[in-house]
Each structure stands twice: as structure tokens, then as C-alpha cells.
Amino acid sequence: MxxxxxxxxxxxxxxxxxxxxxxxxxxxxxxxxxxxxxxxxxxxxxxxxxxxxxxxxxxxxxxxxxxxxxxxxxxxxxxxxxxxxxxxxxxxxxxxxxxxxxxxxxxxxxxxxxxxxxxxxxxxxxxxxxxxxxxxxxxxxxxxxxxxxxxxxxxxxxxxxxxxxxxxxxxxxxxxxxxxxxxxxxxxxxxxxxxxxxxAVGDSLAMVCPSLGQISASGWTSPLATSGKGLKKKDKMVVGSGFRTADRPRHQGVDLIIGSGNPVRSVASGVISRIKCDETFSGKQDCDVPGYPGKGGCGWMLEIRHAGKIMTRYCHLVRRPTVKVGQKVAAGEVVAFSGTSGNSSGPHLHFEVHLNNDRSSASAVNPVQFMAQHGSPLGASQ
Incomplete structure (x- = not known):
């Protein structure tokens, strides 16, 4: 050789x-x-x-x-x-x-x-x-x-x-x-x-850094497609409210702004570990209607466990996901659709990354930095 x-x-x-x-x-x-x-x-x-x-x-x-x-x-x-x-x-x-x-x-x-x-x-x-x-x-x-x-x-x-x-x-x-x-x-x-x-993506003769939505060699990809099949016309994902900002220190993820009804994808291969309607307003759980600021909760929520004891969370989904708990999914597989259920001021996907398969806020890390380090950038900020 x-x-x-x-x-x-x-x-x-x-x-x-x-x-x-x-x-x-x-x-x-x-x-x-x-x-x-x-x-x-x-x-x-x-x-x-x-x-x-x-x-x-x-x-x-x-x-x-x-x-x-x-x-x-x-x-x-x-x-x-x-x-x-x-x-x-x-x-x-x-x-x-x-x-x-x-x-x-x-x-x-x-x-x-x-x-x-x-x-x-x-x-x-x-x-x-x-x-x-x-x-x-x-x-x-x-x-x-x-x-x-x-x-x-x-x-x-x-x-x-x-x-x-x-x-x-x-x-x-x-x-x-x-x-x-x-x-x-x-x-x-x-x-x-x-x-x-x-x-990277591509072969050994033409490796390039991935564009948004492509699956990197590490097996990671963006949770939202930014072009191609399934994406609604005129919709373009941007990064909105960030991770634990000065005005939102308890914001444990990042808001990816995109219209309602766009496909949400598993960022890596894994197993569906939780599906829940997470709303707390007046003790009711009504995730099948658009939410609003102050309503409380994540709306329709999905969690996936990946290799390395990494857990990802996807919130404010437009309806209950059709995947099942325990189901295996591949990187890039559509698992839900974006929406505005729960405590939400408009259509977007709230996306979190947690270490050690821990759902608590103590395990949350900055998704923008984490995904960039895995060859899957989330995109530009507003």
C-alpha cells in the first residue's frame, strides 16, 4: 500500500x-x-x-x-x-x-x-x-x-x-x-x-464538511431538513432562542424556528424512549391545539436515546408522534412534525441534548456546540 x-x-x-x-x-x-x-x-x-x-x-x-x-x-x-x-x-x-x-x-x-x-x-x-x-x-x-x-x-x-x-x-x-x-x-x-x-460527507476522494441536513460520517445530522423532500415551501430553519441565555437562564435547549408541519428527524440512530403530552396550564393536558406563551410545558414531546448514553429531546410537536416507545430509528429518519403546542409563542422545534441518559436539567448541554462537534451544524442564528 x-x-x-x-x-x-x-x-x-x-x-x-x-x-x-x-x-x-x-x-x-x-x-x-x-x-x-x-x-x-x-x-x-x-x-x-x-x-x-x-x-x-x-x-x-x-x-x-x-x-x-x-x-x-x-x-x-x-x-x-x-x-x-x-x-x-x-x-x-x-x-x-x-x-x-x-x-x-x-x-x-x-x-x-x-x-x-x-x-x-x-x-x-x-x-x-x-x-x-x-x-x-x-x-x-x-x-x-x-x-x-x-x-x-x-x-x-x-x-x-x-x-x-x-x-x-x-x-x-x-x-x-x-x-x-x-x-x-x-x-x-x-x-x-x-x-x-x-x-465529513462524501467519499475518500471528495470529502467535504456537511451541509445542513446531511448525515456526517459520525452518524449525526440536523433534526430539521433545510431543503428537499418534505420541507414546506418558503420555510427556512434558523436558530432562535439559545441555550441558557441571560434572559432565559433555564432554557435547557435551543429553539429552531421553522413553520408548523415540517418533518422532525432523529439526529442519530437510537431508540425512542419517551413520548409525552407535557402541558401544565390549569392541570390540563391539551397538546392537540396551538399553544401560547405562559401555557407551560413542552407540548407534544419526544425523547430518543443514542449510543454513548446521549439523549435528545424534541418539543412543541404539532401532534402525537406515530413512532412507538422502544422503536429503533436511524439517523435522519422522520419521527415527528414541528408545531407550536405547549408553552410556545409560535411554530418552532425546541431541541435539547442530554448526557448520561439523564432527563434532568443538570445533564443538558448546548445543542449548537454539541452538534457542531459532531459534524452536524444547526445553522445560523436569527
Whole structure:
């Protein structure tokens, strides 16, 4: 393989102060940095280049990243570089790295004796007896990654599937839901090793930062489409009232101003966790009529839980969503429609992001900053 020329590790290191400015409090920094404690492990995960400089050379000097040693990080870099050489988009790199995290903890494993799963070997625990290749081949990281990507390519609509489903179609694991928990850290590592590529859209030859409404390689997108099918004519989303502003210090989300009846989309793959009519005026719950200032409550409200213990909340919906609690949804899937129910002065979507699957105000973080860090900007302010 012809791998890119080495670049300095200095490109990977970010100042804590810079992250503090870009983030909305220590909780988000901890989430994005995977709980890294060593100052040298606080990496630049917020590249604005969206993969412009491409992956770094896996043979260069690489740092420890959280629980992952330099050797494990090198294996991730090899996986990413193979994906680029095969001209696959960065979404495939995120899926592949997350899969190797689950299968081998990014270690090129040999035979583990009684702990072995049959004859599984290598980064992806591929089985020679199942046709993946010889024992020597599947223990070659380049070969193993190539075989993973070749099978991923054959999965119908793999790039639009939730990560755990795409990985499972390739691996046929006994634990099909296990891959999802690695998606946030896999995204961070791809961003670190490939100049913010997980924030990009497009393929390895033409990566660009996403426009509003596009799904980034990290698997995140805007909750509202800004153009295309379903958007009502003349409607254009803008960011209105912000997160915990001076005049609204208890405003735990951001108001996305758009007309009533526009499709609201899940910002990432996840599971519907709550649907509720949340109105408090005079003890009544009447969410099927337009609200007004002072009425109280969120109106028709929907909550979705995502990988990494992230929960998103969508308020003031025009009617009860037709999705069901416990239903799995994909990034960009329409889950409701914008409206003005509850405590509302006009049609808009109130959008919140919470950490640790915690519904309380203590867990809320700034959605504008959070979504920008996930390659899915919410748009311009009024």
C-alpha cells in the first residue's frame, strides 16, 4: 500500500483551554475526550477541515489514547488507511474501527486457547474455517481490514444503516447490539487520525464538511431538513432562542424556528424512549391545539436515546408522534412534525441534548456546540 507521508503528532494535540472555549462545560469535554486524564491525551477532535489532509501514517509516532496503547492506535490508523485506499467514505472507517474495538479491543490477537471463540484471529476476530483467509492472512491488519471492507460493501444500504446493524451484517456476531457502544470513541479516533474525517460527507476522494441536513460520517445530522423532500415551501430553519441565555437562564435547549408541519428527524440512530403530552396550564393536558406563551410545558414531546448514553429531546410537536416507545430509528429518519403546542409563542422545534441518559436539567448541554462537534451544524442564528 502507498500510505500518506508522516505528519507530526503535534497536529493531534489540542490545548485544554481551546476545548473549554469550544465546549459547553466540563461534561461535554469529558464526553468528547472519552474521559482522558493525561494532558498529552487531550487530542484535537474538533478539526474544521473535515478530512482535508487525510489519514496520518500508521508507521509514525502515535500517542496513547485513553485505554488504547500506541500499538492499538496504530491498528486503528491501519484500518482507516485501508478504507481510504479502497476509496470508501469515512463512515466506513468509523464502522470498521468500532467493530475492531468490540472484537479485539484493537489488538491483533493470536490464538487465545480456551478463551478463543472457535478459531477467531486478528483485529476483527475473523475465522479461517469460515472462509476469511488463512490464519496468517487474517492476522495481517491490512488484509483483515480489506476483507472487512469488502464484505461491508456488499451490505445493502450499509452507509444508511445504524452502525451496529451494518457491523453485524458483516460479522454475524452472537452479540449484535454490542458494537453501538463503541461508536462515540471510534468517531473521536477517526477524527484524530484523519483530520476530522468523521465530521465529513462524501467519499475518500471528495470529502467535504456537511451541509445542513446531511448525515456526517459520525452518524449525526440536523433534526430539521433545510431543503428537499418534505420541507414546506418558503420555510427556512434558523436558530432562535439559545441555550441558557441571560434572559432565559433555564432554557435547557435551543429553539429552531421553522413553520408548523415540517418533518422532525432523529439526529442519530437510537431508540425512542419517551413520548409525552407535557402541558401544565390549569392541570390540563391539551397538546392537540396551538399553544401560547405562559401555557407551560413542552407540548407534544419526544425523547430518543443514542449510543454513548446521549439523549435528545424534541418539543412543541404539532401532534402525537406515530413512532412507538422502544422503536429503533436511524439517523435522519422522520419521527415527528414541528408545531407550536405547549408553552410556545409560535411554530418552532425546541431541541435539547442530554448526557448520561439523564432527563434532568443538570445533564443538558448546548445543542449548537454539541452538534457542531459532531459534524452536524444547526445553522445560523436569527
Amino acid at each position: 502507498n500510505l500518506p507521508r508522516p505528519r507530526g503528532v503535534a497536529l493531534l494535540i489540542a490545548l485544554t483551554a481551546t476545548l473549554a472555549l469550544l465546549c459547553c462545560g466540563g461534561a461535554v469535554s469529558a464526553l468528547l475526550l472519552g474521559g482522558f486524564d493525561n494532558k498529552e491525551e487531550k487530542l484535537n477532535l474538533l478539526s474544521t477541515d473535515c478530512g482535508a489532509d487525510g489519514p496520518i501514517d500508521p508507521d509514525g509516532k502515535l500517542p496513547r489514547v485513553g485505554q488504547y496503547s500506541p500499538e492499538q492506535v496504530k491498528n486503528a490508523a491501519v484500518i482507516i488507511n485501508v478504507g481510504k485506499q479502497l476509496k470508501l467514505p469515512p463512515r466506513a472507517w468509523v464502522i470498521a474501527v468500532a467493530t475492531a474495538m468490540q472484537e479485539s479491543n484493537l489488538r491483533n490477537l493470536g490464538h487465545l486457547g480456551k478463551r478463543n471463540d472457535h478459531d477467531s484471529l486478528g483485529l476483527f476476530q475473523q475465522r479461517p474455517t469460515s472462509g476469511w483467509g488463512s490464519p496468517a492472512q487474517v492476522r495481517d491488519p491490512v488484509y483483515a481490514a480489506t476483507k472487512f471492507y469488502e464484505k461491508l460493501r456488499k451490505v445493502k444500504n450499509w452507509d444508511r444503516l445504524p452502525l451496529t446493524r451494518a457491523a453485524q451484517r458483516v460479522q454475524i456476531s452472537a452479540y449484535p447490539g454490542a458494537y453501538a457502544k463503541h461508536e462515540p470513541i471510534a468517531t473521536q479516533i477517526v477524527n484524530m487520525l484523519a483530520d476530522g474525517a468523521a465530521n
